[in-house]
Amino acid sequence: MPIISLSINDSLLEKLDNVLKYKGYSSRSEALRDFIRDIVVEAEWAKGTSEETIAVILVIYDKSVHREPLFSLEHNYDDIIHTLMHMHLDQVNCLEVFVVKGASMRIMEIIQKINQIKGVKQVKYVSTLAEV
Ligand code: NI
Secondary structure, three states, rough: OOOOOOOOOOOHHHHHHHHHHHHOOHHHHHOOOHHHHHHHHHHHHHOOOOHHHHEEEEEEEEEOOOHHHHHHHHHHHOEEEEEEEEEEOOOOOEEEEEEEEEEEHHHHHHHHHHHHHOOOEEEEEEEEEEOO
């Protein structure tokens, strides 16, 4: 593994060490590798060209509206949707959790389509690459 050196001022280093301690990192190298992975993953996602990506998508929607658009979307993308979970949140809202694996372009497509469905109140996702 190549070794790189880094110049950083005292004040920023002190802040960094505090964050690392708070987050439970055992070394600066471990933390910086994690940060670098995050930057790489974000850039790959932004390009939309990654073939092997994973995302967890959370959807909160009003259960009183017609659910057919959400169900047909789930069937249309069943080749990349690996897990689906449904939870009744309260009298009004339901939560749908999608675990998807596939090309980032198609995952972004699902997220855009979910956003367009009537009754969907919130869509959040966490994404990464299948190999980092
Ligand atoms: Ni429900």
